[in-house]
Amino acid sequence: MKTLKLVGMLTLIVVSFSLLVWVANDVTAPIIAERKIIEANAAKFDVLPSLDATADADALDKNVTTYDLSGTSITELYVFEGKGYIYKAEFGGFASTIVYLVGVDTNNNVTGLKILEQNDSPGYGAAIGEAWFSEQFSTGKTAEGLQDGEFDGISGASATTGGFTGSINKVMSFHLTTFGGVVAETFEEKLARLSGELFPDAVFTDVTADNEASNAFEILFEAKIADDVVGYVYYIEAGGANYAAPTTHNHFLIGINKDGEFTGFSMIETTDTSGIIDYYKTTDFSDEFVGDSIDDLSIDADGGATETFNKIETAVKNAIVYHSANFSVITEGETEEQKFARLTTNIFGVYTDLEDITRDNPASHDIDKIANITNDGTYLGVSYFVEAKINDVVYKLVVGINPAGEVVGTQYIYEEDVYTEAEITAITDLVLVYHTANGLGRPVAPVLDDADLLLAFAGADHFVSIYDTLTYNSTIYNVYEAQDATDAVLGYVYHFKASGRSQSHIEIVYGFNILGSSVTIGVLTGDTESWDDAAFDFYTGGETWPNTTWLDNWENQVIDDIDDSQIDTVAGVTDTTGGVKAAIEEVIDFHKAEIIGGGS
Amino acid sequence: MAKHEKSLGEIFSNGILKQNPTFVQFLGMCPTLAVTKTVESALGMGAGVIFVLVMSNLVISLIRKYVPREVRIPIYIVVIASLVTVLEMFMNAFVPDLAAQLGTFLALIVVNCLILGRAEAFASKNGPVKSMVDGLGMALGFTGGITLIALFREALGKGSITVWGELSFQLIPDNFQISILVESAGAFLVFAILVATINKIRFNREERNEVA
Numbered sequence: 001m002k003t004l005k006l007v008g009m010l011t012l013i014v015v016s017f018s019l020l021v022w023v024a025n026d027v028t029a030p031i032i033a034e035r036k037i038i039e040a041n042a043a044k045f046d047v048l049p050s051l052d053a054t055a056d057a058d059a060l061d062k063n064v065t066t067y068d069l070s071g072t073s074i075t076e077l078y079v080f081e082g083k084g085y086i087y088k089a090e091f092g093g094f095a096s097t098i099v100y101l102v103g104v105d106t107n108n109n110v111t112g113l114k115i116l117e118q119n120d121s122p123g124y125g126a127a128i129g130e131a132w133f134s135e136q137f138s139t140g141k142t143a144e145g146l147q148d149g150e151f152d153g154i155s156g157a158s159a160t161t162g163g164f165t166g167s168i169n170k171v172m173s174f175h176l177t178t179f180g181g182v183v184a185e186t187f188e189e190k191l192a193r194l195s196g197e198l199f200p201d202a203v204f205t206d207v208t209a210d211n212e213a214s215n216a217f218e219i220l221f222e223a224k225i226a227d228d229v230v231g232y233v234y235y236i237e238a239g240g241a242n243y244a245a246p247t248t249h250n251h252f253l254i255g256i257n258k259d260g261e262f263t264g265f266s267m268i269e270t271t272d273t274s275g276i277i278d279y280y281k282t283t284d285f286s287d288e289f290v291g292d293s294i295d296d297l298s299i300d301a302d303g304g305a306t307e308t309f310n311k312i313e314t315a316v317k318n319a320i321v322y323h324s325a326n327f328s329v330i331t332e333g334e335t336e337e338q339k340f341a342r343l344t345t346n347i348f349g350v351y352t353d354l355e356d357i358t359r360d361n362p363a364s365h366d367i368d369k370i371a372n373i374t375n376d377g378t379y380l381g382v383s384y385f386v387e388a389k390i391n392d393v394v395y396k397l398v399v400g401i402n403p404a405g406e407v408v409g410t411q412y413i414y415e416e417d418v419y420t421e422a423e424i425t426a427i428t429d430l431v432l433v434y435h436t437a438n439g440l441g442r443p444v445a446p447v448l449d450d451a452d453l454l455l456a457f458a459g460a461d462h463f464v465s466i467y468d469t470l471t472y473n474s475t476i477y478n479v480y481e482a483q484d485a486t487d488a489v490l491g492y493v494y495h496f497k498a499s500g501r502s503q504s505h506i507e508i509v510y511g512f513n514i515l516g517s518s519v520t521i522g523v524l525t526g527d528t529e530s531w532d533d534a535a536f537d538f539y540t541g542g543e544t545w546p547n548t549t550w551l552d553n554w555e556n557q558v559i560d561d562i563d564d565s566q567i568d569t570v571a572g573v574t575d576t577t578g579g580v581k582a583a584i585e586e587v588i589d590f591h592k593a594e595i596i597g598g599g600s
Numbered sequence: 601m602a603k604h605e606k607s608l609g610e611i612f613s614n615g616i617l618k619q620n621p622t623f624v625q626f627l628g629m630c631p632t633l634a635v636t637k638t639v640e641s642a643l644g645m646g647a648g649v650i651f652v653l654v655m656s657n658l659v660i661s662l663i664r665k666y667v668p669r670e671v672r673i674p675i676y677i678v679v680i681a682s683l684v685t686v687l688e689m690f691m692n693a694f695v696p697d698l699a700a701q702l703g704t705f706l707a708l709i710v711v712n713c714l715i716l717g718r719a720e721a722f723a724s725k726n727g728p729v730k731s732m733v734d735g736l737g738m739a740l741g742f743t744g745g746i747t748l749i750a751l752f753r754e755a756l757g758k759g760s761i762t763v764w765g766e767l768s769f770q771l772i773p774d775n776f777q778i779s780i781l782v783e784s785a786g787a788f789l790v791f792a793i794l795v796a797t798i799n800k801i802r803f804n805r806e807e808r809n810e811v812a
């Protein structure tokens with residue numbers, strides 16, 4: 001009877017408390033389950049950061065059950081096309097079942113790991129739930145590495161660590177056998193594969209080193225089929241449209257065959273704004289190239305991505321110029337001008353203006369042609385066509401010198417010529433001497449203070465230099481737009497030099513308004529020019545240079561009405577007045593040609 | 601019994617001071633050493649113990665007259681384990697953040713001998729109100745004890761005290777910390793020193809009482 005009472009009491013207590021636990025479980029289980037799903041879904045973004053809440057919404061909850069997961073410790077599997085895989089797996093730790101998520105991208109790189117549930121011993125196994133443990137899987141771990149146990153375990157918790165090691169090994173083994181086929185290509189492999197699409201069956205040789213350094217391409221491949229060159233593949237870098245990141249680049253391939261036709265376009269890699277750049281990755285864009293002649297390329301921008309398009313188009317055109325200069329058959333029988341232009345392109349890349357300045361400079365036995373090279377207003381430098389006689393040998397070379405006065409490249413005028421390095425240096429030294437002696441090449445424009453510029457254009461609020469967009473003129477130091485407080489252009493101010501008597505250069509500022517009239521002239525240096533000898537009483541009413549009414553001839557006049565022939569130099573001060581007059585004439589002509597003629 | 605009935609106040613202060621479970625009774629040594637790495641975990645453990653001990657003392661006191669002596673220990677274990685499980689479920693459901701903080705400590709309370717000890721020593725012999733007060737006092741004493749140990753270990757070992765990521769004090773510059781104190785061995789060191797100090801104070805007081 002006593003035993004019965006004990007058993008009965010014990011049973012009663014156990015049953016009633018079990019009931020209590022059951023009720024509590026019933027109340028809390030759905031809430032906990034819901035929270036776990038939310039947490040696990042949130043964790044998916046942590047373990048596969050490339051996920052997008054909208055784009056991947058469908059796949060996020062879709063546990064793929066078509067694979068045999070037995071013996072893998074995987075409980076759930078999520079597949080995100082083109083992005084990667086998320087595995088939910090569980091294993092026995094020291095004191096609890098530990099559940100975790102791990103993400104692997106399509107290149108077998110582990111993208112993150114998160115412990116969802118664990119109840120191991122605090123201070124020991126529970127460390128698996130601490131941030132440092134998960135964070136080691138965020139970067140630099142591969143599926144193969146985890147399979148081999150390449151991660152830091154938890155000291156003092158060998159049971160927990162051991163459980164995890166076994167589990168992650170099985171998960172990664174499953175991943176590699178099931179999805180491991182899609183292994184990332186190396187850069188070289190990608191280049192080779194995409195080049196192969198541009199020239200099927202061809203064998204590619206990297207000929208970058210054999211070609212003159214050029215900004216037209218990063219890498220150049222020659223495509224051959226059975227020893228015949230069938231075309232070239234250009235690997236090109238172009239800027240992008242991402243204003244937030246000015247270093248944005250697009251890298252792509254174009255193929256040009258031996259007939260000068262495009263065989264296609266392949267985007268290799270891009271840091272451009274996703275969405276905007278997507279069109280340029282499609283065959284739609286590539287197909288626009290196919291079959292087009294390099295002389296008649298017609299490609300269109302995708303709506304809204306014109307900045308990217310312009311950058312790509314410019315880069316492609318650079319390659320076209322390079323290609324026609326180097327690989328087209330038409331280079332034979334060209335004129336000297338054509339040859340000079342072509343070789344100059346090889347040195348400076350693509351340019352828009354070749355301004356022949358041979359006649360503006362002293363004649364030289366060694367230099368046949370001199371040209372200022374400008375691309376869309378950007379001054380690239382000076383190109384020299386050299387036929388130099390050194391020690392009775394005539395050397396023929398095109399030499400390019402940049403605005404900093406450095407030789408940027410040389411080209412043989414006759415392709416069969418080969419000169420030694422010492423010979424080339426002797427030639428370029430000779431050119432540099434001439435270059436320096438005659439002050440060629442566009443110097444960096446000096447910038448004046450507003451106070452000086454206001455002498456020429458009193459009504460302006462501020463001035464902005466625009467000289468870089470204009471043709472270089474050796475008389476002119478700088479050209480400014482005179483702007484009002486709202487940045488509206490009121491007129492232009494020229495800062496230029498004139499030769500004088502006492503000083504080699506007189507520095508002058510001269511303003512024009514946008515209505516086509518001159519404003520005032522201010523003389524910045526050269527106030528020591530002697531005016532005392534001025535022979536015309538007209539100008540000698542106590543006048544001293546530069547406060548002379550002679551300069552008034554050019555002030556506040558309609559530009560077209562200024563007739564220089566009606567303004568005489570002043571006897572007795574002809575050096576000063578002659579130099580200033582010539583310089584002013586030059587500036588007015590420049591203004592007419594560059595600003596008024598430019599339709600501004 | 602000739603002994604006078606203890607008042608509620610005496611029962612309460614008994615647990616906190618005179619019969620402090622950590623430093624006097626040496627009950628619940630496992631969590632005392634394991635979860636005193638940081639003040640935060642000590643407080644978390646303490647909070648769990650307060651709830652469970654008060655509730656278990658109450659329940660056991662209520663059923664004490666129906667519990668046969670021979671099976672009392674299994675019954676206490678069932679009660680305590682059930683309470684802890686229910687507590688864990690509710691915390692997971694309604695205060696998941698706090699549950700995540702305390703998660704592992706909650707389950708450990710089941711095996712804290714302080715709970716079973718008070719059930720056996722007090723709740724099985726006293727009424728529900730007194731039992732609850734005893735539970736509260738003992739639990740607070742336990743919390744105070746482990747927090748004190750944690751305070752020394754974290755302050756001297758890590759140089760700073762961080763509680764729930766908000767309250768943080770940098771006390772000792774980086775190069776002057778006693779890092780062994782945050783290791784497991786440090787728990788024994790700090791515990792031993794604190795027990796020795798407290799015993800010295802206690803025995804001095806007892807001697808004085810005897811003299812008087």
